[in-house]
Amino acid sequence: MTMQMLCLKNADTQRLKRWGMALAACVLSHAQLGFAADSASMDSGFEALQKQAQQWASSHPSFRGKQVQVAPVDPRITVQNCQQNLQFEHPFPNQPAVRVRCAQPAWQLFVNLTAGPTPSRDTTSGQALHRVLVSKELLKRGTVISPSMFSYAEMPAAGMENQIISDANLLKNMELVRDLTPNTPLRSYDVKTAVLVKRGQEVLVTAGEGQGFSITMRAEALQDGGLGEQIRLKNSESGRSLYGVITGPNAAKVK
Incomplete structure (x- = not known):
């Protein structure tokens, strides 16, 4: 037992x-x-922004007929899920910066759209060929890039169709976030908006454009920012705080 x-x-x-x-x-x-x-869930906010931006761009004159990809945002920014449809605005027609607004919860963000033409296909393999920008030489992280640093090439881009950059005009005021080896296709996550205004610098601010008058003032930047980004400023004379959208090196405008 x-x-x-x-x-x-x-x-x-x-x-x-x-x-x-x-x-x-x-x-x-x-x-x-x-x-x-x-x-x-962390990525879903950006993915929703990406999808709605592509739908919006498909009928916008500046992007119609092109494949559009939202360039990566600053890693310090978390894109919140929006409970309503996002609202888009293209305030700078010759620039890739697009303003995105959410009503609930209330937030707004400037993003860059990278766009390229509809791809052709290889007649032998049937693979889609994309016109891409490839680096001519080794480019280091932090380099402020320009079209002269790249050349065009057509190559398959399976798995990264929505990430490649094929328009050299979009390289203005952009910088690399990682090293780029020669003949490597440039992708949207390889770049970010270059810092055009640094905290503490003097900024020339214009107001009233398009409203029948124009005022110019000097202000101190209270934070860093790139083209199309909205930053906080302080009027050098009155000391009052205001927000301005960066339009160029040490330049901004308020509406």
């Missing part, structure tokens, strides 16, 4: 061990799924 009880306990112990391992695996699996879900 004693032997039978010991055998039962050993068997139970083995079962418990197996169950314990299965439970631990289940808990780990759920933890991993939870982490993946959290990661997905």
Whole structure:
């Protein structure tokens, strides 16, 4: 009788061990799924912005007929999910900067749209060929780039169709966020808007353009910013705070 009880306990112990391992695996699996879900939710705000921006751009004169991709935003900025449709505005017709507004919750953001023509196809392989910009030489992170640093090439771009940059005009006031080796296609996540105004610098601010008058004032930048970004300024004479949209190196305008 004693032997039978010991055998039962050993068997139970083995079962418990197996169950314990299965439970631990289940808990780990759920933890991993939870982490993946959290990661997905972090990206969903930007993905929704990307999708709605592409829909908006498809009927906008500046982007119609082109493949549009939203350039990555500053990693310090979290794109919140918007409970309503996003509103888009293109205040600078010759620039890639687009203003994005959300009513609920209330926020606004300037993003850059990169665009390229509809791709052709390789007659032998059938693969889509994209006209891309490739670097002529090794370019270091932090380099403020210009069209002269790149040349055009046609190549397959499977998996990165919405990431390539094919318009050299979009390179103005952009800088690299990572090293770029020669003959490497330039992608939207390789660049960010270059800092045109630095905190503490004097900024020439204009107001009233398009309203029948124009006022120019000097202000101190209270934060860094790139083209099309809205930053906080302080009027050098009155000391009052105001917000201005950067239009060029050490230049901004208010509406």
